[in-house]
Amino acid sequence: MASTLLTDEELFSELKRFGFTPGPVTENTRPVYLKKLKKLREEQQQRGCRTGKNRSSSAIINTTGGGGGTAASRPVTHDVTHLSSSRRPGRKSSVLGFSSDESDAEAPHKSKGRDYSGRAGRSSGVQKQAKSGPVTTLTVAIKRQYDTGTTLNSNSSLGPDGQRSISRSWDTCDRSNPDVEGRHYDESGEDDVCEEESEKNSRSLNGRGASRMDASKLAGDYSDSDEEVGGLGAADRNRDRLVLRLSQQIVASPSHVAEREYPIGEKNSSKDNPPDTLNMQKIQGMDEEEVQGDLGLPGGPRCHSFARKSVYVSLADNHRGKIGKNNHINDNDGSSRSNSTSRYSVGLRPRFSNYSLPQTYRGNHSNHTLGSNNSYSQTVRKKKLDVPEDELLQQFKREELASPGSFSAHYLSMFLLTTACLFFLLLGLMYLRMRGSGSPEVDGVIKSHPFGSDFESSYEKAEKDVILKLLLSLHDHLAVIAGQHDCGDQQHPNRSLSIDEASAYLLAQNKEFQDFIFTSLEWIIRTGQDVGIRLTGQVADIPVTDVSEISRLESTHPKMPFMCRFRRAFLSVLGRILLIAAVVGCVWSVVCYMKYRWKKEEEETRHMYDMVERIIDVLRTHGEACQENHDLQPYLPIPHVRDSLVQPQDRKKMKKIWERAVNFLSANESRIRTETQRINGADFLVWRWMQPSLSCDKTSLVPSKVWQGKAFPLDRRNSPPNSLTPCLKIRNMFDPVMEVGENWDLAIHEAILEKCSDNDGIVHIAVDKNSREGCVYVKCLSAEHSGKAFKALHGSWFDGKLVTVKYLRLDRYHQRFPQAQACSTPLKASSLHLNTTSNTNTTPLQHHGSRDSSGFL
């Protein structure tokens, strides 16, 4: 659904409208271009805001169309024309193609649209399009308005009896069968197209431009003459207007729901159209004459006058066709609304703007009368601006929605976090409760006293009560004191009370307690259980056995205020969390460190192997050099090798690697022997290359500087059809690092000439010895020669490398090689040993032959 909101063509033309030339719009490029379009629109809007002082309507046009102010109306119209014509690229003509399309589209709606006039019928087509996407609804609705203008215009240009043709076409419009109407309509227009297609184009352009202009109030003459038209319209016109107003009011009464509104509109059209169209024909004539006379442009350039005419024709159409248009709007509303409702039901994201915009639109429309055409188009335009933007956004949103992975991931992390928080909160609260639940239990213990039956029997009830009460209050008091001490209260420096303090407190509570203090304490001692009061003597650790020994009393169940408890619970929970976090952090860092170590180790090993290879390489080349040049020593001192391989600034860093590499070589490399040699009077450890025979084998096996055949056949895909310039740039002929000796570039010269031996047009060859890509530049006598050389060289294997060729501009070549300007004598290969080409190694050829087809485009 989302991807069909803007069709590919529309997207393309929209982008073009912003002066951006997009590539093909495909499934894959579509989101990219949508984004680009949005960006362009935003930019445009920002620029549009700066042109401030204009009327809001023109400002809006600025933002949609680009360019500013009065002068901008031209480009805008151009763009619009382009837009509508490129929208149906396959059609013969934009306008007619469009209308025929519509009539096709309406065929299935026959039952619904039977009573519609032509416009109503077309609007059903619009409705159909609307189903494919809200954006198109609106743009099409607007375009349709233009189209009526242009269609009329083209009809009226049929010749001297243009008016008649118009009335005829409108006659057909009123026929009940929309199919017939559509076809007829088409035909009448098509004649026109065939006759004067180019003219029509310009006219339709003007027509559209004009109707656009009138909307932005840039055509001042429009409003004047409109009044005149209104005045001249006389009774017919007034009647028309009345009817119109009526119908508008009916249509725009505020209580509609889409379904209800629809039949009303339909009824309107069917009821009001017949008289209306009758009027239309008359007014048509009057209007046109009036216009011609009024403007004084009867004999102007043809297309110009037609343009003018088309303004009014389309205007008249606007006026008279208001009922029809009302219908459209209703239809549009209905469709877009049902669209949005369906979207609701489907469960896609609803957009309120989608919903509310049509309403404001209708509100505007219902208020204005014939004269306020401006505001009508204004609102249309505004809507056009807003809605696509909106839809674009929506499209994006939906696309986002379509990839639920990121969304769910986001929510998942949030969910996890919340769960973790809740868990810890719960944990804390549980902890709190556990702490707090200690004291009431003890209360119970004391009430159902633990002193046994002895206690029951030795006291009377009153005494028992007093003792228990005493103990209870003592317990509570001690608990409070201990709790407050634990909470860090400064008033209670001790957790316990001395016996004197306790008895003082108890006496203050109740005089009766005086006799029982020691009795009750004795009972506590006697039970030997934990009753919540701990009695301590002078020496803390020895349990008290006699009342006289007691010096201090302490609660075993401190009772803390809630805040204190909460704070303690919170702190302890926090402490544990921190502990866990610390542990996790430790583990994590250890793991990270291990990973880092492994990685580093791996890297070092890789460097080491790299180094080993380089050492072997150096020694091998040295060994080869020794074969050729017997003056050289057949060994290399180790420090020398190191200094030649490792940059001075890296030496410290690479020391370890180097040592590892040396150890590796001495342990695992059989071709290298380490020995001590005296060089220049000093003893050095040296390496000796022990494999002299291999180099000979190598040269015999793989001949260097030889053409090895083609990698792929040349055809249109990988080479230009005709040669462009006489100069070529050949790449990948050599690797400057690998080249040894003095005159290797001459070998390449020779190789090229040999390859192009049938081509005697090569006049200059330059080998770029320093290029990393192995570039060789070739100048030929003419473009044909270079073409031949291109064919010979491009895609060949040379010395194990795939050669590619590009054309170079001649001036560029001369700029680089000024001496080449004088060259005109063809070069010849000095020694032709063609046997090398027959020496082709077939394996790489086949290997690469299989991949050339897709590798080269």
Next chain:
Amino acid sequence: MSSTSQKHKDFVAEPMGEKTVMALAGIGEVLGKRLEEKGFDKAYVVLGQFLVLKKDEELFRDWLKDTCGANVKQQGDCYGCLKEWCDAFL
């Protein structure tokens, strides 16, 4: 860019043939997987997209970001290597 990666050099040095998308500079295993899931399994498919976007740097970077979430460097690497490849072979 003053220096290019080894991957870049390797890619640009020869026709891309049947190389996988991971052979592109800037496309590692993760991005490669994502691209493969979206049907861009071979380097030449990405090249196709690159060409369809008319070698436009901005568009291609945008596309790459949307398709596989490549960061700026990866985008730049991938764009650079395709561009250079095209300059060399196209």
